[in-house]
Amino acid sequence: MTTIPIHPAGKPAYNLSRQAREAEIVLDHITDDFDGNPAAMQYFYDLFRRVYIQGEALAHEGKLIGTTCIQAPDELIYAMGGTPVRLCNGSYHYDQIGADFMPAKSCSLVKATLGMLHADNPIPRIGKPDLIVNPTTCDQKKKASAMIEDMGYAVYDLEMPNVKDSEEARLYWQRSVRQFAQKLRQVTGRKLTKKNLKAAMARTSRAQAAFRTLHNFRKASPALMLGKDVFLVTNAFFFDDIERWIAAVEKLNAELAQRQADGYQAAQRRAPRILFTGSPPVFPNLKLPLLIEEAGGVVVADETCSANRMLYDMTAVDEWLLHDMVDGLADKYLKPCTCPIFTRNDDRRRRLLELAASFGVDGVVYQAFAGCQVYEMEQKSVAAALNAKGIAMLYIETDYSPDDHGQLTTRIEAFLESIKTRKRKRA
Amino acid sequence: MTPSKSACITPLQAVRDAVNQVDFNRFRFWFQAIGFVLFVYGGYLAIDLGSRLPFFSCGYNQEGRGGVCYLLPLQHQLGRSWPTLFSAASLAILTGFLVFAAWFIVLNKGWCGFICPLGTLQDWITALRRRLGIRYARYSQGQFAQLTRIKYILLALTILIPLGIGGGWFSRDMSPPFCLICPARMILPIFTGDFSQFTIDFSSKTAMFMTALGMAVTGLFLIGSFVKKRFFCFFCPMSALHYLISRPALLKLKKDGDKCTRCGDCYRVCDMEIKEIADDIKTTDIMTDDCTLCLKCVASCPEPGALKATFVGIPIFESTEAGFIKRMTREHAP
Structure with a gap:
């Protein structure tokens, strides 16, 4: 049964900008063209419709802190009474505007983020951030920093090492995070205390616990829900009120538990189970996950910074004193990170193999945004690691433009077909 | 799952x-507390688990101890005069070691983390510091790599010095060398009201030196374990001995x-x-x-x-x- 989203009645007609139209096409596709959307997803469908299409302004408490990467510790921002909002943008419309700032072949996500920040009345209407935190990760994000500043924003470069294994890198990053806390103190005028940080950490860890429960439900075979909806859920974490988000995810989890008890199938028993990795899908650019699921596959897990990598790893603290909490947070943001900007990618490969094994994955789809060199360069080693374990990988270089839709459909259908054939042979 | x-x-x-x-921390706290009572006050309840224990149930805690740390008899045995040492009587050293190893094998280094009264005491000092809101110290990786060797040097000395004493090279006043500098010798008897170990023995130069060194190490122990979690365990020769025989542990x-x-x-x-x-x-x-x-x-x-x-x-x-x-x-x- 298809749940059709309810458009608020009596709402004045709104002027669809190109961005909004783009978002609407994708959202309608997500809601209308698939069977068995969980009822609890309605919250997220409505949220995206309000924020991305109707252009509803987002409310926030305290200072608004924009982040351009998951490496900026949200907990510190919440502790000092601010609201973090992730600025990474997925709109082709803003990608085109942002193209003015970057060389022709560069990352769509960075361009779209620049384009959105440059636009006059950008949607989502997050309001002007009091500070934009830009962790110094890949070259494109690094260089974007000065450009964002030139647009009239206050930017803080959160210094991040490009090696993560050494003790030196760890200590450097810990210092970096402490400095960031000081910067936040200047911006917010609030002091970081044991009490407010502990409360903030409790809050994010509840969000993580909710996410992990959702994540675990995806191990079920046949699948209990489709991956396109999970990407919507994790995308909402970028900007939604965290308490509301937790409540909505818990509601979804309850529904999935019920589905499991009822023996519900969201996909065919034989549907190829896909692990998604590489450049992050950010709404409305859910192009690839949607293509996979239209073609009869199901995305059961991911290893991307717009979903799993953002919410999975949890922080341990030994002594609840400020320094131990801040250092513990720093460790959590650096040590398990599988971002390709680091020198080595052993952890990423191991993580993918672990996910593939525990989620019963049949194949991996690896998305690299054209111009995202680090993902492009890691492709071969990741494919080799997966193939060694007998897991097929499809590497797709793409961007936000809809032009390659036809070509990608063919490739994905062929990939899924080959998986099905292989499964049949094995059976 | x-x-x-x-x-x-x-x-x-x-x-x-x-x-x-x-609730692991709470479980461990109570487990350690019971272990502490057993081995620091067990003697009053006529508990005696022998003198081959693989942790610091200090023999100098004469009345309260529920058993004795193996390092004390080991050093005495090794300190015998060489003719005795190299006679059949020393089969006792071998059997003693086997009894020690049998104890050790059950919990492996778990004796340190869950039972050792000196370890527990350090955890209590840590808890006190934490309550006071004072941060703990850490070593740098370089310091760690160097300091981690000390326990092996101490273990070697714990074995070699008694042998030297037996051979007449060192004074008997150095015996048992490790116990004389071990903080447990001074601190654990305090818990049964015995402060007698807090003395400097002026009977000879060697005795004076060893007891003064013991006093200094105890001071260092108290300060060290206040700023550093499990400060002493890092240098513990018992820990080194454990590791050498840990392969068959259960x-x-x-x-x-x-x-x-x-x-x-x-x-x-x-x-x-x-x-x-x-x-x-x-x-x-x-x-x-x-x-x-x-x-x-x-x-x-x-x-x-x-x-x-x-x-x-x-x-x-x-x-x-x-x-x-x-x-x-x-x-x-x-």
């Missing part, structure tokens, strides 16, 4: 889940590197600052020479099955997501 499995729980699984979700700390995300949560809570626990994904038997097998790492690991304590190969305490979340939620409560 997948939600699908939780639907049909066997009684054994229910017990396992309960254990894995235990209690083991196991790691499944494939399940590890190297998030470092275990390293963060490790009192001994053992980096390998987080970074080494190849070794399955992950207990290192500095480890006290306190199992805090297992309790703080969010990855199911990545770390586990096994007894004779059977998992008895395992890292789980649910356990991690439950413990953290408890900690988060204001």
Whole structure:
């Protein structure tokens, strides 16, 4: 049964900008063209419709802190009474505007983020951030920093090492995070205390616990829900009120538990189970996950910074004193990170193999945004690691433009077909 | 654990889940407290578990001890005059060692993390510091690499000096050399009201030197364990001896590197600052020479099955997501 989203009645007609139209096409596709959307997803469908299409302004408490990467510790921002909002943008419309700032072949996500920040009345209407935190990760994000500043924003470069294994890198990053806390103190005028940080950490860890429960439900075979909806859920974490988000995810989890008890199938028993990795899908650019699921596959897990990598790893603290909490947070943001900007990618490969094994994955789809060199360069080693374990990988270089839709459909259908054939042979 | 499995729980699984979700710090606190009472006051209850114990149940705590640390008789035995030492009478040294090894093998270094009264005392000093809101000190990686060798040097001296005494090279006033500088000798008897070890022996130059050194080490112990978690364990010759014979031990700390995300949560809570626990994904038997097998790492690991304590190969305490979340939620409560 298809749940059709309810458009608020009596709402004045709104002027669809190109961005909004783009978002609407994708959202309608997500809601209308698939069977068995969980009822609890309605919250997220409505949220995206309000924020991305109707252009509803987002409310926030305290200072608004924009982040351009998951490496900026949200907990510190919440502790000092601010609201973090992730600025990474997925709109082709803003990608085109942002193209003015970057060389022709560069990352769509960075361009779209620049384009959105440059636009006059950008949607989502997050309001002007009091500070934009830009962790110094890949070259494109690094260089974007000065450009964002030139647009009239206050930017803080959160210094991040490009090696993560050494003790030196760890200590450097810990210092970096402490400095960031000081910067936040200047911006917010609030002091970081044991009490407010502990409360903030409790809050994010509840969000993580909710996410992990959702994540675990995806191990079920046949699948209990489709991956396109999970990407919507994790995308909402970028900007939604965290308490509301937790409540909505818990509601979804309850529904999935019920589905499991009822023996519900969201996909065919034989549907190829896909692990998604590489450049992050950010709404409305859910192009690839949607293509996979239209073609009869199901995305059961991911290893991307717009979903799993953002919410999975949890922080341990030994002594609840400020320094131990801040250092513990720093460790959590650096040590398990599988971002390709680091020198080595052993952890990423191991993580993918672990996910593939525990989620019963049949194949991996690896998305690299054209111009995202680090993902492009890691492709071969990741494919080799997966193939060694007998897991097929499809590497797709793409961007936000809809032009390659036809070509990608063919490739994905062929990939899924080959998986099905292989499964049949094995059976 | 997948939600699908939780639907049909066997009684054994229910017990396992309960254990894995235990409030670990509290459990360990009480376990240690009972161990402390047993070995510092057990003597009053006529408890005597012999003199081959693999932890600091100090023999100088004459009345209260529930048994004696093996290092005390070992040094005395090795300090016999050489003719006696190299006679059949020294078979006793061998049997003594075997009894010690038999004790040790049961809990491995778990004796350090759960039973040793001096270890427990350091944890209490740490708790005091934490309550006062004072931060702890850490070593740099370079310091760690150097300092970690000291315990082997101390172990060598603990064995060689008594041999030298037996050979007449050193004065008998140096015997037993390690006990004379061990902080447990001075501190543990205090708990039964015996302050007699807090003296400097002026009977000879050697005695004066050794007792003064012991006094200094005790001072260092008190200050050190206030700023540094498990300060003394890092230098403990018993810990070095443990490690040398730990291979056949029954209690083991196991790691499944494939399940590890190297998030470092275990390293963060490790009192001994053992980096390998987080970074080494190849070794399955992950207990290192500095480890006290306190199992805090297992309790703080969010990855199911990545770390586990096994007894004779059977998992008895395992890292789980649910356990991690439950413990953290408890900690988060204001």
